[in-house]
Amino acid sequence: MLTELEQRALALIDDAELVAWTQALTRINSVWRPELGLGEAEAASWVEARCRDIGLETFVETVQPGRPNVIAVLRGAATCGDEHPLPVPAPGLRGATLMLEGHTDVVTAGDPAAWTDPPFSATLRDGKIFGRGANDMKAGVVCALAALKALRASGARLRGNVLLGAVCDEEGDMIGIKHFVARGWADAVSAAIVCEPEENHLCIEQKGVMWLHATIEGVMAHGAMPLTGVNSAYPMARFLQGMQALEEREIARHGRSPYLGQPSITPTILRSPRPGDGEAQKNVMPARTEVVLDVRLIPGQDPDALAAQANDLLRAAVAVDPRLKGTLEVIEVRAPTRTDRAHPLVMALGGAFTDLTGQPPIHGGVPGSTDGTILNARKGIPIVTCGPGDIHIPHHVDEWVSVAEMSVAARMYVLAALRFLGVEAA
Ligand SMILES: [Zn+2]
Structure with missing residues (x-):
């Protein structure tokens, strides 16, 4: 059952914008190839601009030259509770913080001639957006941005904060998320949704x-x-x-x-x-x-x-x-990670999935490691890996993402934030 506020927030997700944003972000080639002048910088600027348009407190941190992290905060309405005592670069955060996590780098497209469409064309066909990085994971980053936009526009008085981390170098040595942890950001994070392509399954274990x-x-x-x-x-x-x-x-x-x-x-x-x-x-x-x-x-x-x-x-x-x-x-x-099936974030995401699709949630696991592995290993942060995109298509030629899955994912993030953090009466 959806509350009136939830319905209002969900109505603010615009599927046409999800498509347009995913196409725009996919068209920015963000393979880390510094010798060709390629990297995450341009994709990060695009994310930063959206965060500022939405009205989020936005921070850009240089991890290495040409390799920024973009961190944006939607501050909750909590007026009581301790200010976060740890050295978080956004001081004064009160209450719990839910992180929506993604990376801006993509892997190489390989031989462009092997692709049906040019790898960075972001062609929309049959309800799918094709392109290197569309699935892993420009679409996930876009769904997180869209959720933040809807949450802010809804006027919901969240009891805690939502923090977006769009970091560099997940496909390499994960220096982006390690920098995020070293800078103290993770100290404020209560739980994280890693928005990697998992067909919106709730992946609660990672190898x-x-x-x-x-x-x-x-x-x-x-x-x-x-x-x-x-x-x-x-x-x-x-x-x-x-x-x-x-x-x-x-x-x-x-x-x-x-x-x-x-x-x-x-x-x-x-x-x-x-x-x-x-x-x-x-x-x-x-x-x-x-x-x-x-x-x-x-x-x-x-x-x-x-x-x-x-x-x-x-x-x-x-x-x-x-x-x-x-x-x-x-x-x-x-280290491997495991989050309890009964953890409030898992329950919030699962309930959201059911309310949106009428189906029970599917729990799963991730065979590889993600940025979430670092958050969990270094700071004990409970993580759920859950985002739009076919599980097997990352890094393949003709990589694609389903628009229908994006539509559900963005809405799952909205409901999960409202339910996990809670809302104060207006
Ligand atoms: Zn990825």
Whole structure:
């Protein structure tokens, strides 16, 4: 059931504007290619201009030259409650803050000739907008902007704040969201909707990732006289067998997440000799063997404990000969995330979906990591990844987004903000 205020706010979402804005933003090529003069700056300026038009408090922060974050705040009407005591760059925020999160960068279009329409044409056809980034995730950013516009125009006296973060470099090392956290913004955020393309499913779990780099060093020798050296390949084989057994134990212990499936440990790069250790030759036993393992984690797994076990396995693999040396480096860790199905934001989004579509919400999980992973890992912020766009089409040729899904997503954000934050009587 929709309240009168909710109906009024929803009526302020203009589907024609959703299309026009998504086309405009998609037409700005925001691939990070500084050597070609490309990056997020122009897309960020476009978002900034919309935020100012809407009447939001708008901040632009330079993460790196040419790589800005745009942060905009719709301040709530709360007159009581503590002012946020933490060093938030927008002082005086009171009450809860709901973040709508998105990124302005897109991945490369690849060969433009492979596309039906030019990749940055944002062609509208059959209820879909085609273009690199239309789905991942210009449409999600636009839906968040449209929701903020409708919330502001509705005159709703929200008990808390809505904060838009349109950050750079999600497709790279996520320096945009890391900067957002480092600057203190995340300290004000109570919960976040990550507006990534999930067909408006409520993704309450995200897989974590850990990349491990193991190197075993032996002694180089002639292949005809192997006993004059120490082979690094056989101990690496023992290490990898140990890792495969560890994967089986982790699956047995943690089982399958209904949203993410089972955890995995996958060797992705295996090299001997390593690049830089000289040419590979049939009759040379190289000194070193290296492997990179792509470890995907589900909620409940502890990345630190796994890394320690990997280290023990490597020690055991090289213990057979004192001349062997094993080193294990943790290249990156992004922990898995899980938000309770009963969390108020999940309930608010689910109820919104049902009220708008007549269907029960679909809960899901994200196989990769997103900016939300950083918000959750570094600040414990509950996140729901939920936005318009086919789940499988990001990064593909002929990427597209459904206008009908955008229409629902923007309205879900409006209702979720009203219900999660609450409204003061006029
Ligand atoms: Zn994305």
